[in-house]
Amino acid sequence: MTGVKRGARSFAGSADQPAIVVEGLSKRFERRTAFEDVSFEVGRGEVFGFLGPNGAGKTTIVRTLGTLLAPSTGWATVAGVPLLPENGVVIRERISIMPESPGLYLRLTVSENLECFAGLYQLDDVTQRVARALRAVNLLDRAGDLCSALSKGLRQRVALARALLNEPEVLFLDEPTSGLDPVASREVHGLITSLRERGVTIFLTTHRLDEAERLCDRVAILNTTLRLIGRPDELREKLFRQSLEVRTREPLADAARLFEGRAAVEGWRELSPGVYALAVSNHDLAAPDVVRALVAAGVDVLSIAESRHSLEDVYLELIDEDVEARRR
Amino acid sequence: MTFSWRRVRAIAVKELRDYRRNHFIVATMTALPLIFITLPLVQVFNAFGHLNRTNLNLHVGLSMLYMLLIPAFMPSTLSAYAIVGEREQGTLEAILITPIRREELLIGKALAALIPTLAIAYAVFGIFLAAAALFAQGDVVSAIFSGTHVLVQLLFTPLLAGWGIWVGIAVSTRSRDVRVAQQLSTLGTLPIVAVLALMSLNILAVSAAVAVAFAAALLVIDLLAWRVVASWLDRERLVSGERGRRSRLEAPTAAVTNFEVVGAGARISLVRKSNVVAELRRQPFRVVLDGVDVGSIATKGTLEVPTGPGPHTLQVRIGRYSSRTVRIELADGEVAHYRCSGGVIWPLYVASLLKTDLALVLTRA
Numbered sequence: 001m002t003g004v005k006r007g008a009r010s011f012a013g014s015a016d017q018p019a020i021v022v023e024g025l026s027k028r029f030e031r032r033t034a035f036e037d038v039s040f041e042v043g044r045g046e047v048f049g050f051l052g053p054n055g056a057g058k059t060t061i062v063r064t065l066g067t068l069l070a071p072s073t074g075w076a077t078v079a080g081v082p083l084l085p086e087n088g089v090v091i092r093e094r095i096s097i098m099p100e101s102p103g104l105y106l107r108l109t110v111s112e113n114l115e116c117f118a119g120l121y122q123l124d125d126v127t128q129r130v131a132r133a134l135r136a137v138n139l140l141d142r143a144g145d146l147c148s149a150l151s152k153g154l155r156q157r158v159a160l161a162r163a164l165l166n167e168p169e170v171l172f173l174d175e176p177t178s179g180l181d182p183v184a185s186r187e188v189h190g191l192i193t194s195l196r197e198r199g200v201t202i203f204l205t206t207h208r209l210d211e212a213e214r215l216c217d218r219v220a221i222l223n224t225t226l227r228l229i230g231r232p233d234e235l236r237e238k239l240f241r242q243s244l245e246v247r248t249r250e251p252l253a254d255a256a257r258l259f260e261g262r263a264a265v266e267g268w269r270e271l272s273p274g275v276y277a278l279a280v281s282n283h284d285l286a287a288p289d290v291v292r293a294l295v296a297a298g299v300d301v302l303s304i305a306e307s308r309h310s311l312e313d314v315y316l317e318l319i320d321e322d323v324e325a326r327r328r
Numbered sequence: 329m330t331f332s333w334r335r336v337r338a339i340a341v342k343e344l345r346d347y348r349r350n351h352f353i354v355a356t357m358t359a360l361p362l363i364f365i366t367l368p369l370v371q372v373f374n375a376f377g378h379l380n381r382t383n384l385n386l387h388v389g390l391s392m393l394y395m396l397l398i399p400a401f402m403p404s405t406l407s408a409y410a411i412v413g414e415r416e417q418g419t420l421e422a423i424l425i426t427p428i429r430r431e432e433l434l435i436g437k438a439l440a441a442l443i444p445t446l447a448i449a450y451a452v453f454g455i456f457l458a459a460a461a462l463f464a465q466g467d468v469v470s471a472i473f474s475g476t477h478v479l480v481q482l483l484f485t486p487l488l489a490g491w492g493i494w495v496g497i498a499v500s501t502r503s504r505d506v507r508v509a510q511q512l513s514t515l516g517t518l519p520i521v522a523v524l525a526l527m528s529l530n531i532l533a534v535s536a537a538v539a540v541a542f543a544a545a546l547l548v549i550d551l552l553a554w555r556v557v558a559s560w561l562d563r564e565r566l567v568s569g570e571r572g573r574r575s576r577l578e579a580p581t582a583a584v585t586n587f588e589v590v591g592a593g594a595r596i597s598l599v600r601k602s603n604v605v606a607e608l609r610r611q612p613f614r615v616v617l618d619g620v621d622v623g624s625i626a627t628k629g630t631l632e633v634p635t636g637p638g639p640h641t642l643q644v645r646i647g648r649y650s651s652r653t654v655r656i657e658l659a660d661g662e663v664a665h666y667r668c669s670g671g672v673i674w675p676l677y678v679a680s681l682l683k684t685d686l687a688l689v690l691t692r693a
Contacts, residue, residue, distance in 0.1 A: 029568065063421075066425050067563070084621045090620070092426060096425070105346060108342065115338075116338050117338075117422075120335050121426060121427065122334050162422070
C-alpha cells in the first residue's frame, strides 16, 4: 500500500501513542506565572489526576491544553495533534472540557442545551447523540426540564453529558465535584469510573485527594512547577519509608536489643510509652520476626500494624515543603 | 476548516430561544414597537392643513426618526449582552472550548439581534405607511411618500442595526458588567443617530444620492467594525481577562513525524526569498500542509516536508495573514519546489488588511 494519511485525519492516534505529551510547557501572564516548565505524558485510556492547591495552575494547564490559552514556552500534543494555534479547531473537535462551573443556559431545557452544543460540534443524528449522552449520565427522563429547575448535582451531570456529546478522545474534568454534596459526588465518581471502563482518557484536576486516590491511575502534584508524578502508591513510597507500629502492654525495658538487627528493620523510635514505630524495608519480612522476638522476650503484644500514608500525607508533605521554602 | 453556517445557526437558535424565555427582553421587544408606532402616528395625524410644507416635512421627518430609534437602540442593547452575558452566566468557557470560530460566534450573535430587530422595525414601518395611506390627509401622505423619507427608512434600518450590533458586541467583549455594557453601547449608537436626526429633520438637506452615499459609507463602516470586533474576540483575553506573554514556539517535530508515510513518499521543498527588495512581512511563516501546521520557515530559510503522493494543499501563514492556498498533485517519489515571501508590493500590503490571503506570496519555483 502506498499513500499518506493527511489533514485532521492524519492525526488519528494509535493505541500506543500517548493521548497527551507535554514538554517544558510554561504559561506566563503579564504579572504572574501560572505554571512553569511542566512535562508529563498521559497514556490512552488512562485516568490522570492533577492535584494542587488553589492557584497552583491546574485550571490554566487545562485551558492551555484545551487551546483556550497559548503556552508561553514549551510544546505539547493533545489527542495526537501538536498544540499550535493553527490546530486549535482540530484539537477542540477531539477533546472535551468540563469546566468547574457547569455553564448551562438556565432558560433552556436540558435537551436544548445539548442540541446547541451538538450543532457547534456539527454532529450527525443529533437526537440520538443527545439521548445517548443523557442516558450515560442517567438523565434521559429529565431531557425536557429547564436547567434552572435542576439541582447543582444534576447540572453537573448535564455538563458531563455535554462533554460526552462529541465522544472525545481526551476528556478534561476540572474540579468535577467542586461544591457537590457527598451523594452527588459519589454519582459523579461512578460516571467517571464507567467512562474509564469505556477507555476514555480522562485528565482530572482536583484538590480532593480521596477522589484522586480512588479514581486515578497516576497523579501529578503541581504547585506552579510539577512537584511529583506517579501512581499513588509509588508517591507514598517515594516520600515515606515503610513502617510498622508496635503496641505493647508495658513499655519495653530494652527496646534496642529487641528491634535492632531484626530482618528488614532499619530503625526504630518510641512514639509514646509502649508505642514504637519501626522503619522497615519490607513489611512481610519484618513483622513476623519482630513478633517472634517480642513473644520470646515475654512481652505482651497488643498490636502490630503497618503504618499507611495516604495521598493526603504525600500532598501535604510537598506543599508544606513549598511553604517552608518560600518562608526561607 | 471552513466557515460553518451550522455552528452560526446553533448560536442564533440558542440566542432566540433564550430571548423568548427572558421576560425582560419580551417586554422590551413588545413595548418599544408600541411606543414607536404610537408616537409617529400621533405626529402625522396631528399634521393638519394649518402646517406649511416645511413644517409638514418636519412632522413627517420626526415620525420617521422615531421609527429609526428601533434599529438604533434595540440591537445594541441585545448585543451588549452577547459576551458579557455569557461570562456572567458562566457559559462563555463552555462555548469557547467547542470548535466554533470567532467569526461564527460573532455572526451567530449578530443574527440573533438582527433578525428580531428587522422584523419589528419593518413591521412597524409597514403599519405606519399603511395607516398613513389609509387615514392621513392627502398632503401628509404626499409628504411621506415623496422625497427621501421611505428610502432613508428602508436603507438605514439594517445599517443602523448593524452599527448597533457591532458597538454592542465590541463593548460586551471588553466589559465585565452587563449594565455598564448596555449603557456604553447605547451611547455608542448616538453619533449615527444624531446624523440621521439632522437628515430626518431636514437640518441636513439630503437628496436621494446623498442618502445612498451615506448608506454606502455606513455599510463600509459596518464591515470594518465587524473585522475589528472579530479581532477582539480573542479566546485568551476572553477567558483570562489578560494577554499571556507569548514567546515564539518552535514547531514540534511531531507535526511532521505524525504523518503516516507509506511507500517511497514524496517531498515538498520550500525556500523563502524575494526577488527584488526586502519583504514587507519578515516574521517566520507557519507552513500549513493539508490544513495542518508542519513547521516554520524564516527569511532566507528552507524547509523540506515529507509527504505522500496524491493531491495536497499548501499555504504559508503569519497569524491571520496568509498566502493563497496552492493545490498540488504529487507523484510517488516526486519533489515539488516552492518559493514563498512576505510580499513586496505596497498596494497589496494595504489590500491584505481586508483580504488577508493577499499578504504572503507562495509560488512554484
